[in-house]
Amino acid sequence: MKKKVFSVALTCGLLVLISAASAYAQMPGTAVRASIPFDFSVRGKVLPAGVYEIRRINDGPDGLVISSLNNRHERTVFETEPVGTNRTPNRGEIIFHRYGDSYFMAEIFAGDGEMGRELRPSRRERTLRHEMARNQTEPETVSLAVY
Numbered sequence: 001m002k003k004k005v006f007s008v009a010l011t012c013g014l015l016v017l018i019s020a021a022s023a024y025a026q027m028p029g030t031a032v033r034a035s036i037p038f039d040f041s042v043r044g045k046v047l048p049a050g051v052y053e054i055r056r057i058n059d060g061p062d063g064l065v066i067s068s069l070n071n072r073h074e075r076t077v078f079e080t081e082p083v084g085t086n087r088t089p090n091r092g093e094i095i096f097h098r099y100g101d102s103y104f105m106a107e108i109f110a111g112d113g114e115m116g117r118e119l120r121p122s123r124r125e126r127t128l129r130h131e132m133a134r135n136q137t138e139p140e141t142v143s144l145a146v147y
Contacts, residue, residue: 080117
């Protein structure tokens with residue numbers, strides 16, 4: 001009986017420890033940074049080239065905020081959805097879709113696993129994608145490393 005109580009208590013303790021560690025790893029405020037060398041769109045807002053920081057805005061992974069480190073006034077909040085990949089990124093990366101001279105932030109991978117976050121395409125990106133499909137061309141995918 002004592003062994004059973006001890007093993008249950010030990011299992012519960014390990015579960016609490018694992019839960020606390022994963023909750024700490026997913027705390028809001030953990031940020032990734034990237035130097036983006038071109039103007040780009042996030043949720044319909046065009047942001048200038050520069051160094052940016054992306055972080056979660058609450059305990060849920062869906063809401064993110066991107067802030068310029070060059071200009072403290074450049075900030076945009078946006079929603080994301082989970083996205084998987086066939087490959088596990090070794091490092092974090094941000095993926096953009098490029099249509100001519102227009103870049104749209106599409107996906108964010110923190111580099112800590114298979115799952116990333118995907119942004120919904122804006123109306124402007126959907127229009128450009130439709131125009132390119134009529135011309136039988138595909139948008140270019142641009143990937144930038146985060147740190």
